[in-house]
Amino acid sequence: MKQFYTLLAAVLVTASTFAQVGIGTNTPDASAALDLTSTTGGLLTPRMTAAQRDAIATPSQGLIIFCTDCASGEGELQISLSSVWKNLPVGDVNDPPPPQIGDYRDGGIVFYIASPPVDLDGDGDLDTGLVCAIQDYTNAIAWIIGGSTQTTANGGTSASIGHGQTNTTAMMNQVGYTGGAAKACNDYSITINQITYSDWFLPSKDELNQMYQNRETINTTASANGGSDFSTNYYWSSTENDNTSAWGEHFYYGYQGSSNKNYPGNVRAVRAF
Secondary structure (H helix, E strand, C coil), rough: CCHHHHHHHHHHHHHHHHEEEEEEEEECCCCCCEEEECCCCCCCEEEEEEEHHHCCCCCCCCEEECCCCCCCCCCCCEEECCEEEEEEECCCCCCCCCCCCEEEEEEEEEEEEEEECCCCCCCCCCCCEEECCCCCCCCCEEEEECCCHHHHHHHHHCCCCCCHHHHHHHHHHHCCCCCCCHHHHHCCCCCEEEEEEEECCCCCHHHHHHHCCCCHHHHHHHHHCCCCCEEECCCHHHHHECCEEEEEECCCCCEEEECCCCEEEECCCCEEE
């Protein structure tokens, strides 16, 4: 026991003398009070639930913990500031640079960026923005093909950004639906670098307008990646106007207007990323 206390005293004296501690190294960095060196393990911070974190009496400013049930159960690093706890920035390993309009990524070309991120496709996850396919659907196509669905309102479609997917789902679920602009987008799929992107939809009225506003930049990127320019004709959105018509936009004149659902319009699929 005497030998143990002698060793402990030696460690404390060394730490006090040099104001540095090295674990896994005999030469701690001169700028570090504590230098942990390893090629086989990492630093594991104290792990606790949010309730346990909140039970810490007067946490010191700068105290860091890992909250196990925060961030929808994913867990996250958190730091105590002067009056509140805040999460530390965390991202995917090898994060790509912030997206820009016209970037070719996530299966298509960026035409809208959400700031801050929001759920743009109704799946409950926060999205960075929207991309469009590098080319149109093969042929001009009716909003809804044939039958009584051409004179029946879907109900529930919206014009705003973030509703293209829910609009498309409403179109696809309409009783008697057999095909049209929504199905053309829903069926679209592309594989890039062994990643398959198959969650595409027909853009809402406002999403379509974002594509029109950025069409020249999109055309440049599409041409550079084996795609094609936008047509100068009418494009369908997923926003319904009434029983017999839906909204679209003319990509030459730039105006938005409603057309009969059986009108053959151009279609370009989009997805959230």
